[in-house]
Amino acid sequence: MIEAHHLTKTFKDNKRGVITAVDDVSFSCRPGQIYGLLGANGAGKTTTLRLLATLLKPSSGQATVAGFDVEREPQQVRAHVGFLAASTALYGRLTAREMITYFGELNGMDSAAIKARIRQLSAELDMDEFLDRRCDKFSTGMKQKTSIARTLVHDPAVMIFDESTLGLDVMTARAIVGFVKECRNRGKTVIYSTHIMSEVEKLCDHVGIIHGGKLVAEGTVPELRARFGEPDMEEVFVKAVGGEAALMAALKN
Amino acid sequence: MNFSNVLTVYLKELKDTLRDRRSLMSMIIIPTFVMPALTFGVGKIAAGAFTKARSETPTVMVVGGEDSRGVVTQLKESKKLRVLPTAADWKQQISDKRVRAVVQIPAGFEAGLQVGAAGPVVIYNYEGELKSGFAVAELEKFFRDLRERTVAARLAERSLPATLVKPFEMKRQNVAAPEKVGGNLLGGIVPYIIIILCFTGAMYPAMDLTAGEKERGTMETLLCSPVARSDLVLGKFFMVLTGSLSAMVLSLTSMGFSAMAAGLMFGRSAGRMAAVAGQVKAPGAAIPMIDPMGLLGVVAMVLPVAVLFSALIFTVALFAKSYKEAQSYVGPMIFIVILPAVVGILPGIDLNSGLALVPILNLSLVCKEMLSGIWHWGYIGLIFGSSCVYAGLALALAVKMFNREDVIFRA
Numbered sequence: 001m002i003e004a005h006h007l008t009k010t011f012k013d014n015k016r017g018v019i020t021a022v023d024d025v026s027f028s029c030r031p032g033q034i035y036g037l038l039g040a041n042g043a044g045k046t047t048t049l050r051l052l053a054t055l056l057k058p059s060s061g062q063a064t065v066a067g068f069d070v071e072r073e074p075q076q077v078r079a080h081v082g083f084l085a086a087s088t089a090l091y092g093r094l095t096a097r098e099m100i101t102y103f104g105e106l107n108g109m110d111s112a113a114i115k116a117r118i119r120q121l122s123a124e125l126d127m128d129e130f131l132d133r134r135c136d137k138f139s140t141g142m143k144q145k146t147s148i149a150r151t152l153v154h155d156p157a158v159m160i161f162d163e164s165t166l167g168l169d170v171m172t173a174r175a176i177v178g179f180v181k182e183c184r185n186r187g188k189t190v191i192y193s194t195h196i197m198s199e200v201e202k203l204c205d206h207v208g209i210i211h212g213g214k215l216v217a218e219g220t221v222p223e224l225r226a227r228f229g230e231p232d233m234e235e236v237f238v239k240a241v242g243g244e245a246a247l248m249a250a251l252k253n
Numbered sequence: 254m255n256f257s258n259v260l261t262v263y264l265k266e267l268k269d270t271l272r273d274r275r276s277l278m279s280m281i282i283i284p285t286f287v288m289p290a291l292t293f294g295v296g297k298i299a300a301g302a303f304t305k306a307r308s309e310t311p312t313v314m315v316v317g318g319e320d321s322r323g324v325v326t327q328l329k330e331s332k333k334l335r336v337l338p339t340a341a342d343w344k345q346q347i348s349d350k351r352v353r354a355v356v357q358i359p360a361g362f363e364a365g366l367q368v369g370a371a372g373p374v375v376i377y378n379y380e381g382e383l384k385s386g387f388a389v390a391e392l393e394k395f396f397r398d399l400r401e402r403t404v405a406a407r408l409a410e411r412s413l414p415a416t417l418v419k420p421f422e423m424k425r426q427n428v429a430a431p432e433k434v435g436g437n438l439l440g441g442i443v444p445y446i447i448i449i450l451c452f453t454g455a456m457y458p459a460m461d462l463t464a465g466e467k468e469r470g471t472m473e474t475l476l477c478s479p480v481a482r483s484d485l486v487l488g489k490f491f492m493v494l495t496g497s498l499s500a501m502v503l504s505l506t507s508m509g510f511s512a513m514a515a516g517l518m519f520g521r522s523a524g525r526m527a528a529v530a531g532q533v534k535a536p537g538a539a540i541p542m543i544d545p546m547g548l549l550g551v552v553a554m555v556l557p558v559a560v561l562f563s564a565l566i567f568t569v570a571l572f573a574k575s576y577k578e579a580q581s582y583v584g585p586m587i588f589i590v591i592l593p594a595v596v597g598i599l600p601g602i603d604l605n606s607g608l609a610l611v612p613i614l615n616l617s618l619v620c621k622e623m624l625s626g627i628w629h630w631g632y633i634g635l636i637f638g639s640s641c642v643y644a645g646l647a648l649a650l651a652v653k654m655f656n657r658e659d660v661i662f663r664a
Contacts, residue, residue, distance in 0.1 A: 011659070055476050056658050079479035088477060089470030093272040094265075105261045106478035150474070 001189055002029040006061035009047050021047040023213035029191055034184050036204030037193040044213040045193040049162045053083045066157045082151030085162035092136030096146040100153050107154035121149040141172040148179055158189045197233040211241040258480045262488020270458050279457040280496045284450055284504035289511035310335045311353045311388030314343050318358030333391045347379050353388035354378045366403055444620035447501055448594045451559045454500020456583055459493045459566040464579035486655040493563040547624040557640035558616050564647035568654050609635045612643050
């Protein structure tokens with residue numbers, strides 16, 4: 001379960017002064033549900049997810065993840081979260097097995113449990129062939145599989161995906177989407193940020209559209225279509241953020 | 254702090270670093286192989302150059318002396334000097350190193366010797382040039398012998414004993430153990446080298462584990478783990494410290510072996526060079542040795558400074574977004590380290606309670622003393638204590654910086 005209440009995050013910038021990256025954002029996501037966070041580049045998606053993963057501290061507001069407060073119990077939160085982002089890379093000089101083992105150890109798992117988990121994940125993700133090869137020699141698909149195994153090693157209750165299909169080839173992106181669905185099927189709470197409309201339509205049970213740090217619209221895909229009177233999610237998104245001009249202005253900023 | 258987590262992070266960083274060529278170079282390859290290669294290389298070149306210079310008969314010219322044919326003839330007949338025909342541009346020839354020294358014999362020198370009114374003999378040389386130094390030494394020896402022969406002849410004429418002008422002999426005898434002599438000679442250099450190697454050994458792991466991780470995107474991956482940030486910092490910090498200390502230990506060990514081997518190979522030349530430099534009385538007498546206890550003392554004193562370096566470089570590199578940016582920050586820091594280390598080598602700068610609080614300089618000075626067998630326990634305690642405090646502050650700063658979002662996620 002994820003619950004965010006009035007989450008706000010500001011940064012100080014020498015040139016631009018105080019920037020509000022996330023502005024009074026509230027939403028919730030239940031186990032067995034995928035919550036899609038839809039927004040353009042710089043809309044505040046990554047900052048919101050980093051707040052939930054306790055990589056950043058909120059300036060105000062609060063959030064609980066898997067029942068733990070992000071500000072007061074950050075280590076507990078991280079112990080129950082698997083965070084996969086385009087910016088979470090692998091250690092190139094470690095093998096896939098060493099990488100997964102390392103994160104198992106960091107999550108307090110013992111050696112036997114880690115070995116068993118690696119066997120299971122390797123079979124599920126078809127990693128046997130490259131499990132003992134160094135990550136810096138991997139194809140994009142192998143890297144993604146290893147990253148997924150890394151996030152799942154401690155079997156977290158909450159999964160956070162931040163633009164996880166960004167820059168991936170079609171097959172790898174499809175594999176990720178399939179994996180996200182699998183997480184939902186296993187009863188995990190999933191939050192998925194993207195700016196790819198087709199992924200939102202395919203995956204998300206509930207969608208929040210974020211623009212300029214604010215959550216400007218929220219609901220299921222059919223609800224949003226009905227509210228904005230548009231069958232196409234891209235049109236829904238453009239209308240929700242205030243039209244093309246507003247979107248262009250935001251992207252320029 | 255969770256020691257198990259710190260150890261997990263440390264062991265992973267160790268494995269990762271040992272697979273990184275740049276860190277391996279700075280931690281292991283350079284200290285182990287480059288320093289001995291330099292010692293041998295420089296030693297071999299220096300010994301070769303010295304032997305070659307020594308085997309050549311110095312070329313000299315005689316200016317004046319037209320009425321002192323006896324002295325000029327003796328000079329020309331000397332097997333230790335090669336007298337070239339006098340040229341008008343003799344000063345230029347010295348500068349061009351075509352002639353090594355020129356002796357100017359005043360008018361009426363020989364006649365003056367007979368009546369005890371000879372004018373001064375002037376030797377022109379190229380100061381600081383080895384071969385010119387040899388020529389001057391031979392010319393001085395020639396005229397010193399001439400003077401002593403003249404004095405002896407005059408005393409004999411008057412039936413006076415030689416002890417009239419030389420009532421007693423004077424000898425110099427060294428009582429310092431070879432390691433004390435070595436300590437004085439090498440006391441400044443050894444800490445200097447150790448300080449530099451401690452710094453460079455920490456540099457590459459520190460940059461790789463901070464800015465390198467940010468650049469490669471693994472920092473965010475690591476921060477997703479439930480381990481406390483202070484444990485992550487400490488695990489990484491211990492790896493940087495390992496780099497610093499391994500560079501020091503390996504370099505000391507390899508330098509020790511190199512010095513022993515170089516001493517055996519170039520010992521005689523080195524002794525003669527030292528004699529020419531005026532540092533050692535008897536040629537071949539001193540292959541500098543270092544007191545092992547002094548060396549152990551140096552290692553102990555360097556420990557907190559290695560912590561200080563590791564934590565500071567770690568903190569500075571943490572600010573950088575990329576490895577390249579970290580290099581531009583950390584690179585200039587070496588000058589901040591070298592300056593006090595160099596000041597410590599300078600003669601005449603002695604340890605006092607004020608300087609004992611100046612980081613790096615205090616280490617350089619106290620190491621010089623310890624390697625010479627001087628143990629000022631008060632200063633040693635003060636320096637070790639202050640170094641520990643500085644190291645602790647630097648480490649606390651590293652932890653604080655690692656907890657700052659604007660540093661870790663600096664874009």
